[in-house]
Amino acid sequence: MIELTGLTRRYGRTTAVDDLTLTVHPGHVTGFLGPNGAGKSTTLRMVLGLTTPTSGTATVGGVRFRDLPRGLRHAGALLDAGDVHGGRSARAHLAALARGNGIGVARVDEVLGQVGLDRAATRRIGGYSLGMRQRLGIAGALLGDPPVLLFDEPFNGLDPEGVRWVRGLFRQLAAEGRTVFVSSHLMGEMEHCADRLVVIGRGRLIAEESLAEFAARAGQTEVVVRTPDPTVLVAALTTAGATVRSVADDALAVTGVTGERIADLALELRLPLYQLTTRTASLEEAFMALTAADVEYATGEDR
Numbered sequence: 001m002i003e004l005t006g007l008t009r010r011y012g013r014t015t016a017v018d019d020l021t022l023t024v025h026p027g028h029v030t031g032f033l034g035p036n037g038a039g040k041s042t043t044l045r046m047v048l049g050l051t052t053p054t055s056g057t058a059t060v061g062g063v064r065f066r067d068l069p070r071g072l073r074h075a076g077a078l079l080d081a082g083d084v085h086g087g088r089s090a091r092a093h094l095a096a097l098a099r100g101n102g103i104g105v106a107r108v109d110e111v112l113g114q115v116g117l118d119r120a121a122t123r124r125i126g127g128y129s130l131g132m133r134q135r136l137g138i139a140g141a142l143l144g145d146p147p148v149l150l151f152d153e154p155f156n157g158l159d160p161e162g163v164r165w166v167r168g169l170f171r172q173l174a175a176e177g178r179t180v181f182v183s184s185h186l187m188g189e190m191e192h193c194a195d196r197l198v199v200i201g202r203g204r205l206i207a208e209e210s211l212a213e214f215a216a217r218a219g220q221t222e223v224v225v226r227t228p229d230p231t232v233l234v235a236a237l238t239t240a241g242a243t244v245r246s247v248a249d250d251a252l253a254v255t256g257v258t259g260e261r262i263a264d265l266a267l268e269l270r271l272p273l274y275q276l277t278t279r280t281a282s283l284e285e286a287f288m289a290l291t292a293a294d295v296e297y298a299t300g301e302d303r
């Protein structure tokens with residue numbers, strides 16, 4: 001279990017992490033979502049004792065990570081896959097990590113096999129692709145067989161097969177009863193493997209809930225209608241209690257009434273309908289709407 005209490009980190013005038021209080025539970029894959037610069041990496045680094053909080057605490061299994069001897073046995077992490085000595089082989093890199101954490105070297109070949117790097121084990125890491133480096137970073141996280149695992153943007157650089165494999169691995173680790181905390185700035189990456197979500201923006205907690213709760217709250221259904229005379233239909237729909245937004249000259253996006261009700265109203269008004277499409281907002285759209293106000297560098301005209 002990971003527990004954050006009032007966790008805060010300031011850099012000069014920037015508050016990277018702002019009074020975060022939350023619990024990441026064992027037995028679940030928890031997606032840690034937020035736009036770029038939301039404070040995800042800083043939070044993960046504080047959990048691992050690599051960055052000192054300005055105030056508040058972060059604990060792993062009830063203890064500050066820094067106070068845990070042989071840290072890799074308590075929490076494993078992939079933070080920056082590029083942060084390895086390129087001149088070494090994967091096996092030498094993992095063997096050094098194992099020695100430093102009192103882990104038997106036999107474990108090295110086990111984790112290399114688990115991440116599919118057994119055949120590349122003696123090659124220099126410098127020649128690895130980004131995807132292979134991600135796999136090596138995951139192997140390092142698994143080395144100590146820890147109950148808590150943290151991954152910062154683990155899908156970066158992975159091909160579709162790699163993404164599928166990582167999702168399966170995370171689910172398996174959670175099914176074994178471990179705490180799996182995975183950061184991403186894309187909901188699409190998390191919705192197929194996380195069952196809980198923590199969403200932050202500008203360092204602050206925005207949501208902490210199950211994926212099912214998020215989907216139920218977010219998945220608003222709207223009906224897109226095309227008709228040659230929208231003004232008449234807008235008046236009738238508004239009277240019927242619908243919320244109507246114009247999406248093109250002859251097209252409306254309607255919420256609050258069903259497609260059938262819209263068709264009935266149009267028939268009563270003898271208005272032709274050229275389109276009547278029901279669509280449910282994707283989780284990605286819902287996530288973007290939730291964090292829109294906290295996006296650090298917005299593009300386009302939305303701001």
Ligand SMILES: Nc1ncnc2c1ncn2[C@@H]1O[C@H](COP(=O)(O)OP(=O)(O)OP(=O)(O)O)[C@@H](O)[C@H]1O
Pocket residue numbers: 011014015016017034035036037038039040041042043185
């Ligand atoms: N060492 C540092 N010195 C100064 N500012 C920092 C430092 N580390 C992070 N920040 C700032 O803190 C804020 C949060 O950064 P952080 O990297 O934790 O966000 P993130 O959610 O991981 O973003 P990304 O998805 O882009 O990696 C940003 O505004 C960043 O510029």
